[in-house]
Amino acid sequence: MLNKVADIVRGLSADTVEQAGSGHPGMAIGCADIGAALYGEIMNYDPTQPNWPNRDRFILSAGHGSVWLYSFLHLSGYDVSLEDLKRFRQLHSKTPGHPEYGHTSGVETTTGPLGQGFANAVGMAISEKMLAERYNTKEYEIIDHYTYTLLGDGCMMEGVTSEAASLAGHLGLDKLIAIYDSNDISIGGNVDITFTESVPDRFKAYDWHVIDEVDGHDIASIKEAIAEAKEVTDKPTLIIANTHIAYGAPTKQDSNSAHGAPLGKEELTGLKENFGLPTDKEFYVSNEVREFFATRQEKLQKIRQDWEDRFTKWAKANPELKTQWDQAHNLELPNDLERVVADIELDTPLATRKASGSILRKIADQVPYLVGGSADLAPSNKTYLDKYEEIQKESFSGRNFRFGVREHAMGAIANGISLHGGVRPFTATFLVFSDYMRPAIRMAALMKQPSIYVFTHDSIYIGEDGPTHQPVEHVESLRLIPNLEVIRPADEEETKAAWLEAMKRQDGPTALILTRQNLPHLKKDKKINMDKGGYVVQEGNDPQVVLMASGSEVSLAVEVAEKLDVETRVVSIPDRNKFIAQGQDYIKEVLGEDTFRVALEAGVGQGWYQLLGDKHHLVSVEDFGASGSGEKVGKYFGFVAEEITEQIINRL
Amino acid sequence: MLNKVADIVRGLSADTVEQAGSGHPGMAIGCADIGAALYGEIMNYDPTQPNWPNRDRFILSAGHGSVWLYSFLHLSGYDVSLEDLKRFRQLHSKTPGHPEYGHTSGVETTTGPLGQGFANAVGMAISEKMLAERYNTKEYEIIDHYTYTLLGDGCMMEGVTSEAASLAGHLGLDKLIAIYDSNDISIGGNVDITFTESVPDRFKAYDWHVIDEVDGHDIASIKEAIAEAKEVTDKPTLIIANTHIAYGAPTKQDSNSAHGAPLGKEELTGLKENFGLPTDKEFYVSNEVREFFATRQEKLQKIRQDWEDRFTKWAKANPELKTQWDQAHNLELPNDLERVVADIELDTPLATRKASGSILRKIADQVPYLVGGSADLAPSNKTYLDKYEEIQKESFSGRNFRFGVREHAMGAIANGISLHGGVRPFTATFLVFSDYMRPAIRMAALMKQPSIYVFTHDSIYIGEDGPTHQPVEHVESLRLIPNLEVIRPADEEETKAAWLEAMKRQDGPTALILTRQNLPHLKKDKKINMDKGGYVVQEGNDPQVVLMASGSEVSLAVEVAEKLDVETRVVSIPDRNKFIAQGQDYIKEVLGEDTFRVALEAGVGQGWYQLLGDKHHLVSVEDFGASGSGEKVGKYFGFVAEEITEQIINRL
DSSP: OHHHHHHHHHHHHHHHHHHHTOSOHHHHHHTHHHHHHIIIIIOOOOTTSTTOTTSOEEEESSGGGHHHHHHHHHHHTSSOOHHHHHTTTSTTOSSOSSOOTTTSTTOOSOOOSTTHHHHHHHHHHHHHHHHHHHHOOSSOOOOOOOEEEEEOHHHHHSHHHHHHHHHHHHHTOTTEEEEEEEOSEETTEEGGGTOOSOHHHHHHHTTOEEEEEEETTOHHHHHHHHHHHHHOOSSOEEEEEEOOTTTTOTTTTTOGGGTSSOOOHHHHHHHHHHTTOOTTOSSOOOHHHHHHHHHHHHHHHHHHHHHHHHHHHHHHHOHHHHHHHHHHHHTOOOTTHHHHHHTOOOOSSEEHHHHHHHHHHHHHHHOTTEEEEESSOHHHHTOOOTTSOBOBTTBOSOOEEEOOSOHHHHHHHHHHHHHHSSOEEEEEEEGGGHHHHHHHHHHHHHTTOOOEEEEESOSGGGOTTOTTTOOSSHHHHHHTSTTOEEEOOSSHHHHHHHHHHHHHOOSSOEEEEOOSSEEOOOOOSSOOOGGGSOEEEEOOSSOSEEEEEOTTHHHHHHHHHHHOSSOEEEEEOSOHHHHHHTOHHHHHHHHOSSOEEEEEOSSOOGGGHHHHOSSEEEEOOOSOOOSSOHHHHHHHTTOOHHHHHHHHHHHO | OHHHHHHHHHHHHHHHHHHHTOSOHHHHHHTHHHHHHIIIIIOOOOTTSTTOTTSOEEEESSGGGHHHHHHHHHHHTSSOOHHHHHTTTOTTOSSOSSOOTTTSTTOOSOOOSTTHHHHHHHHHHHHHHHHHHHHOOSSOOOOOOOEEEEEOHHHHHSHHHHHHHHHHHHHTOTTEEEEEEEOSEETTEEGGGTOOSOHHHHHHHTTOEEEEEEETTOHHHHHHHHHHHHHOOSSOEEEEEEOOTTTTOTTTTTOGGGTSSOOOHHHHHHHHHHTTOOTTOSSOOOHHHHHHHHHHHHHHHHHHHHHHHHHHHHHHHOHHHHHHHHHHHHTOOOTTHHHHHHTOOOOSSEEHHHHHHHHHHHHHHHOTTEEEEESSOHHHHTOOOTTSOBOBTTBOSOOEEEOOSOHHHHHHHHHHHHHHSSOEEEEEEEGGGHHHHHHHHHHHHHTTOOOEEEEESOSGGGOTTOTTTOOSSHHHHHHTSTTOEEEOOSSHHHHHHHHHHHHHOOSSOEEEEOOSSEEOOOOOSSOOOGGGSOEEEEOOSSOSEEEEEOTTHHHHHHHHHHHOSSOEEEEEOSOHHHHHHTOHHHHHHHHOSSOEEEEEOSSOOGGGHHHHOSSEEEEOOOSOOOSSOHHHHHHHTTOOHHHHHHHHHHHO
16 A cells, blocks of 8 residues: 555656646655655654644655655645645745745755754754653653654765764664665766765764665565664664665656656656556546545544543643643743843853853753753853753753754754754854854744854954954854844843843744953943844933944943043944834934944944944954954954044044 | 974973963874874975975864964974964964964964864865876876875864765875874863764775774874875875873873863973973973974975976976966966957856856866866756866866765865865855855955855745745855955856956955846946946936846846836946945946935845945845745745836835
């Protein structure tokens, strides 16, 4: 029967791509047997309850094979109809070119940028272990699921996959089962033109269990391999499935021409003939296959219902755990979090990274589902939660991650952790290395995941480590990513407000941009207004000049204001995008109407022009930094109150 | 004797960090023996001719150990004095916190961002093979050198290292010798908290020759391992040297406290005592060691002089090759390149990626030292040079690279190729995946390397592949990187000008931003002015409105201008940073003084505000894209001439 399922999917996928006029039929046809085994027999899921917490997770890391996924979601009973398949790759359809989380029921993560889906799967497998250790009791096992991912040669070549695989092996994620669609074909041609390493040996080196040379077109072999994987209880498993791209297409099988374009009429007919599918029908699903999935759905619903019963009993027996579970799954915050944070006593002057460390530790006490760590920079990022254990192999009740020097995987794993539900992740590195994880930050923003990024060492002021470690363009370039909230606090109080803002945010990621160096406490005429992104720090009396800045430059602006003998206002704009989003009324209220506007930023200043207007002065860093003491480097780039004061006077 | 060299370096490095008050003594002390073997005996170099083309290359991938490198450069006779060491990490000294290419004699590449130095080394080893195949004759071998790199645990964990190692194994780079400083310590603590994979097995899987368990403090063993590596002629070699961080420090040996901070007075004295160094002297170099390096320098100069003689004979015997050699090393362009490019016949409408493909192929015919390739997207990026062979194992005379789906390594390898000299690289991928290689782009810009990036599929107009593949923030975020020239041409003629500009540029990288979709040929009132970044396409008669745009939006601007019933000028700004750099006079000449300024960009528009002034209108994409036909997605985001025309009329 599963063979028939696979054949139907081959026809369905090929028809779908043909009708759309674009897409990737080769992988969908080649992996149909693997999908039949997973969706037709192995995986636990309930299409009527796609968010059932204990479902098996499936991630199509090779996201370009979306039509494969949509075909199986359709057959399995998810909310993807034949009509949806017919609208494949059309604007606002449920079947976009790559699978999009939050857009299509049954899609666990957005994939397409290669390797990241695999790393998401690692994150989900970590979440499973964390939740199991936190919530399962002797009597009731409420979390116990597998995470499956399907990846191709492209994913295998990406560095993020290597990073994530190494960490998965280190953590012994035995309930992670990765299936490698080894079809030897990528866009450029045969993979042996560039990819001749031994994948099995590489994964064994990462401490994975590897099942090699599985016939990816033999469903019994696939099932057997997955059964073997489940027997392994101390390692993740990689199943290497040998497949043929566009399996069964008369001339395009094993050809890169089948990778990313429709087969064409003739090939399509030939394919259908080869599998005994009616050649005169499009989008054909046999009654037999329909009935098979109807029966399966009943069985799956029963499994899910049994779980619900177990969960109810568990909840009754463990009310405290149940409360925690709900809070974690809804990302609830304690009512008194603001007060608790306000009460944290902090010395000044203080580096905002240090303020952040103290605040984070306090918040972590209040929010038990917050977990995270750094890419080997915890002592510098101040992100280690001393009171809590580490997450390590066979010990997932802790709260501290050791991501290693693997920034890209860190970001993508955090996305997987967040997508799984039940845990909220934060990650950390030097701001300059946000570039290494930028592709994952983008995906968090696109998927509206509330990851928190702690980026410390935020400017040329880090000093001696020099231009490779001094971010210059990074704050501005993070501000460009849609739906990423970027907050650069100016002192320890603003750092408190920034953390609260990050914690409250549920519909997207937040980057906290923090200093290495000490900053003085700012005396403020008005209350910090993080909700509006910026606010008046020092009023000035009918000011002629307005100085605006974020982060460490706000205290410099205060210095400049003191030196200027015209009435000057100082404005702190920790979250510029949010400030701009308030609209012209608020902007004018804060910046004044006919003021001479000055912006200070120890980085590329491009984005400030939107607030500067015609009469303005911008002090920024438009070149790479230099190695030297932070103070001297700052001076070299003109961040000196006297100098800036003089410039302003000259311009007035 | 080499043991004495190592001991001197331990004292010198520790003193240097101590005096600076910051730095990384642990690695410098732990790897002193490895350095003594390399600089004291194994490597060929000539400190008086640091750019000698056939020198062995050494790359300190673990760039934080800069003091180690500076100590050896000092002893070897490079232009690094004791005074320079005493100014370690001070502004404008020759000894910045991380090694900086172009700043300190003997530093082959800028390192610090982990993993990239290793990938640079792979690029240099590739260059060596390319030059050897191109220039060596039966009689004269003028290129025949090794590339050495030293990397630590941090480098080992980074994905870029995995990508580059896989490719190095594939290409069989036998003259690449990587030494892994395996000291088990990183910033976070013992590496076994996060890094437990089998590095030797992993590298064997990449088809490397691995020499494991070498005692990194036994110089004889190190030399033996390197000799073994040289015997292997079909694979790169990884030597795993077991070392102790801060070897010989009384209490800080094997501790992460020695990684990134001075040892402190007491430890320093203890260290010196342990190695029989005078404890009352700082920056001590024994006469014996001085004399050793003086003798060695004579010997090395002799080797270099022999090479010069050989080179002169080779040049005499092969005048044509010598001309090519000079052109390649000076990045000379043929005089008639502009004419040749101008004469390329191109159909319109045409996607700028396709125009680029035709232009690139023509330029490649004219510029034999231009080589490159794509990260598995050659058919889409249009970067394959059909007339030339591929670069593959044992065949490096070709010109086409197959980088595989390894964007980050591609960028960093290109940097290595470029730094080596003698070849100029271009690389290619979809614009959205520029994020995957962004850290390497930054390094190219910082090191002023003339890499050329072909980034195609440049906006929401790519259509069906959807938001994961539609760049939105990417053009703007590339424009933020200092010294990166970003050119987004508007039609096939501008694409010619863009390629010429990229080829002429020698002091930094250039990103060409190209469309997937067809663009019409633009009728131009004025000549394309790529030198100034922007120019008038359609004059208008005393215009009231100025429409400015880059790339595909310029033809949309022309459409809008046709619909507006006020006098309108259309300006194309393919290189916005360069346009702005012309200053206000030119900007006002092109944009007019009291015009209503409108900018169109199918991406985040933040950077246009600098040109918009008070009266303005911006049409941009401030959110992620959507899957659908390019035309429909464009419409959905408001890129419709009628709509924009109406908006402008309403604003006027």
